[in-house]
Amino acid sequence: MTTLQSNLLENHTPTGREEAWRFTPLKRLAGLHDGSAKPEARDSLSLNGAATPGVTFTRGAITAVSSSEDSIVNRIRNYTSEGAILTIDKDVVVTEPIFLNRISGGIQTAELSRVQIRLGTHAKATVILENTGDSVLAEDLEIILSPGSDLTFISLQEWDSKSVYAATHNAIIDRDASLKAIHVTVGGDVVRLLPKVEFVGPGASVDLQGVYFATEGQFFEHRMHVDHAVPNAKSNVNYKGALAGDKSHTVWIGDVYIRAAAEGTDTYELNRNLILTDGARADSVPNLEIETGEIVGAGHASTTGRFDDEQLFYLMSRGIQESDARRLVVRGFFNEVISLINNEVIQERLMTRIDNELERAGK
Amino acid sequence: MSTLEIRGLKVTVDTEQGVKEILKGVDLTIKSGETHAIMGPNGSGKSTLAYSIAGHPKYTITGGTVTLDGVDVLEMTVDERAKAGLFLAMQYPVEVPGVSVSNFLRTAATALRGEAPKLREWVGEVKSAMEGLKMDPSFAQRNVNEGFSGGEKKRHEIMQLELLRPKFAILDETDSGLDVDALRVVSEGVVRAKEANNLGVLLITHYTRILRYIQPDFVHVFAAGKVVEQGGPELAEKLEANGYAEYVSA
Numbered sequence: 229m230t231t232l233q234s235n236l237l238e239n240h241t242p243t244g245r246e247e248a249w250r251f252t253p254l255k256r257l258a259g260l261h262d263g264s265a266k267p268e269a270r271d272s273l274s275l276n277g278a279a280t281p282g283v284t285f286t287r288g289a290i291t292a293v294s295s296s297e298d299s300i301v302n303r304i305r306n307y308t309s310e311g312a313i314l315t316i317d318k319d320v321v322v323t324e325p326i327f328l329n330r331i332s333g334g335i336q337t338a339e340l341s342r343v344q345i346r347l348g349t350h351a352k353a354t355v356i357l358e359n360t361g362d363s364v365l366a367e368d369l370e371i372i373l374s375p376g377s378d379l380t381f382i383s384l385q386e387w388d389s390k391s392v393y394a395a396t397h398n399a400i401i402d403r404d405a406s407l408k409a410i411h412v413t414v415g416g417d418v419v420r421l422l423p424k425v426e427f428v429g430p431g432a433s434v435d436l437q438g439v440y441f442a443t444e445g446q447f448f449e450h451r452m453h454v455d456h457a458v459p460n461a462k463s464n465v466n467y468k469g470a471l472a473g474d475k476s477h478t479v480w481i482g483d484v485y486i487r488a489a490a491e492g493t494d495t496y497e498l499n500r501n502l503i504l505t506d507g508a509r510a511d512s513v514p515n516l517e518i519e520t521g522e523i524v525g526a527g528h529a530s531t532t533g534r535f536d537d538e539q540l541f542y543l544m545s546r547g548i549q550e551s552d553a554r555r556l557v558v559r560g561f562f563n564e565v566i567s568l569i570n571n572e573v574i575q576e577r578l579m580t581r582i583d584n585e586l587e588r589a590g591k
Numbered sequence: 592m593s594t595l596e597i598r599g600l601k602v603t604v605d606t607e608q609g610v611k612e613i614l615k616g617v618d619l620t621i622k623s624g625e626t627h628a629i630m631g632p633n634g635s636g637k638s639t640l641a642y643s644i645a646g647h648p649k650y651t652i653t654g655g656t657v658t659l660d661g662v663d664v665l666e667m668t669v670d671e672r673a674k675a676g677l678f679l680a681m682q683y684p685v686e687v688p689g690v691s692v693s694n695f696l697r698t699a700a701t702a703l704r705g706e707a708p709k710l711r712e713w714v715g716e717v718k719s720a721m722e723g724l725k726m727d728p729s730f731a732q733r734n735v736n737e738g739f740s741g742g743e744k745k746r747h748e749i750m751q752l753e754l755l756r757p758k759f760a761i762l763d764e765t766d767s768g769l770d771v772d773a774l775r776v777v778s779e780g781v782v783r784a785k786e787a788n789n790l791g792v793l794l795i796t797h798y799t800r801i802l803r804y805i806q807p808d809f810v811h812v813f814a815a816g817k818v819v820e821q822g823g824p825e826l827a828e829k830l831e832a833n834g835y836a837e838y839v840s841a
C-alpha cells in the first residue's frame with residue numbers, strides 16, 4: 229500500500245488557480261486532490277438484485293479507455309488498476325432499470341474507485357447509480373458505448389451532509405450510439421462532478437440533463453466537457469439548479485468543442501439557476517469553441533434569477549399559502565428534468581427531499 | 592348575503608420618477624349577486640384597483656378601507672383574501688413552469704376548502720367546468736398558463752372562478768383579446784358562476800360588448816383614480832356612443 233500511496237502523491241496537485249479548479253474549495257476536498265487522503269479498499273458499489281441474462285457485474289482489471297488530465301482521476305488510476313465493471317452484451321435490451329447501490333463508507337478514510345459501464349453493439353439499458361450515505365469518494369467512471377447502443381444513465385447524488393464526492397463520468401460514444409444522462413445532486417458537503425463526452429464515431433448523440441439544489445454551506449460543481457471530434461453528432465445539455473441558504477454555492481461549466489472534422493454538429497446547452505434566498509452564489513459559464521462553420525447548429529444560454537414574485541402572487545391569490553406556493557414553484561422548476569426519470573418512486577423521493585431542504589432553508 | 596365595501600381607497604406605486612398616486616379615493620359597494628361594471632380609459636387606475644384589492648405587493652395603500660362583511664381585507668395576506676372569498680381574474684395570468692393545471696387547481700381547491708376534494712367528485716367537477724368552457728381535456732396536463740393563447744388564459748381564469756367558488760370576483764379586462772365566440776363562452780362561465788354561488792362581480796372593461804352577455808346592475812365610470820359617475824346599464828350605452836372624452840377632460 230505504501231507504493232500506491234506514494235504514487236498518489238507524485239501527481240500534480242491543483243493550487244486553485246487553474247481554470248478547472250478555480251471555483252472548487254480545495255480545503256474541503258478531504259485530500260482527494262493532493263494525495264493526503266487515506267485510501268481504503270471498500271468496493272462500495274454493488275449491483276442491486278440478480279443480474280439478468282446478458283448483464284454482468286464483476287470486479288477486475290480495468291484499462292482506461294478515456295484520457296484524462298484531471299489530477300484526481302490520475303491519482304485514482306495510479307492507485308488502482310481494478311474496479312467494478314458492468315457489461316451489457318451486444319444486442320441485449322434490458323427493459324427494467326439496473327440499479328447500482330453505494331455502501332456508505334464514512335468520512336475517516338477515502339475510497340478511490342474505478343467503474344466501467346460497457347454496452348455492446350445495439351445493446352440498450354437504463355442504469356441508475358444511487359449515491360447515498362456519508363463517504364469520501366473519488367471516482368473514475370467510464371461509460372463505453374459500442375456502435376448503435378443506447379444508454380440512459382441516471383446518477384443520483386443523495387449523499388448525507390458530510391460527503392465529499394469528486395467524480396469524472398467519462399463517456400466514449402461510438403457510431404450511432406446514444407447516451408442520455410441525468411445527474412441529480414441534492415446532497416453532500418462538496419460534490420464535484422465532471423461529465424465528459426467524447427464522440428468517436430459519427431451519428432452519435434448525447435443528452436445531458438441535470439438538476440442540483442444546494443442549501444446552506446453546500447458546494448456543488450458540475451463541469452461538463454463535450455468533445456465533438458467527428459461529424460454529425462448531436463449534443464444537448466440542460467441543467468437546472470436552485471440555491472437557498474447562506475453560503476450555498478453552485479458552479480456549472482459547460483465546455484463544448486466543435487473540432488474542424490466535426491461537420492454537421494448540432495449542439496445546444498442551457499443552464500438555469502434559481503436563487504431562493506440571499507447569501508447564495510451561482511456561477512454559470514457556458515463555453516463554445518467552434519473550428520468549423522459547417523454545422524447544423526450551436527448555441528448556449530445561461531440564466532440566473534431570483535424567485536419570481538408574480539408567480540407567488542398568482543398562486544397565493546388562489547388561496548395557496550406562501551410556503552406551499554414556493555414549494556410548488558420549486559417543484560415545477562425541477563419537474564422538467566426530474567420527470568425524465570422514468571420511475572415514480574425516485575421522482576417522489578427526490579421531490580420530497582427538495583421540499584424538506586427548501587423548508588429547512590426557509591427557516 | 593355578503594358585502595364588499597371600498598371606502599376612500601388611496602393607492603400609490605413606486606416608479607422610477609418617484610412615488611405616484613394612482614387611486615385617489617375610491618368608493619364602491621358590491622353585494623352578493625350584483626354585477627358592477629367599471630369602465631374607463633387606459634391609465635385611469637382600473638387594474639390598480641383590482642390588484643390592490645387582491646393584495647399585490649407592488650401597490651401601497653395610503654388611505655381608505657376595504658372590508659368584506661365588515662372584516663378588514665387590507666390586513667390579510669394574499670392567500671387569506673382568497674380564503675375570505677375574493678377572486679381576481681387577471682388580465683395577464685402568470686406562467687408557472689412545470690406545474691400542471693390539474694395539480695394547481697387541486698392544490699388551490701384544497702387550500703380554499705380546507706380539505707382535499709374527494710378525487711372522484713373533483714375529477715367530475717373539473718371535467719364539467721372544462722366542458723362548459725369548451726376546453727380540450729388535455730388542457731389539464733399542460734403547465735399553468737405556459738404557452739397558452741390569450742383565449743386559453745382567459746378560459747383558464749374563468750374555470751378557476753367556477754371551481755373555486757368565491758363570494759366576489761374581480762374580472763380585470765377578461766374580455767380583452769377574445770374573439771366573439773370565446774367572449775361568449777367565457778361570459779357564459781361567469782354567468783354560471785353567478786347563478787351557482789350568488790357571486791358578486793366587479794367587471795373591469797373598456798368596452799360594452801361583454802355587457803351584452805353579462806348584464807350589469809350598475810355601471811361606474813372610472814377616471815383619474817376614482818369613480819366619477821355612476822348609473823344603470825343605460826350609462827354603458829352612453830359611453831359606447833360618446834366615449835370617455837368628457838370625463839378625461841373634466
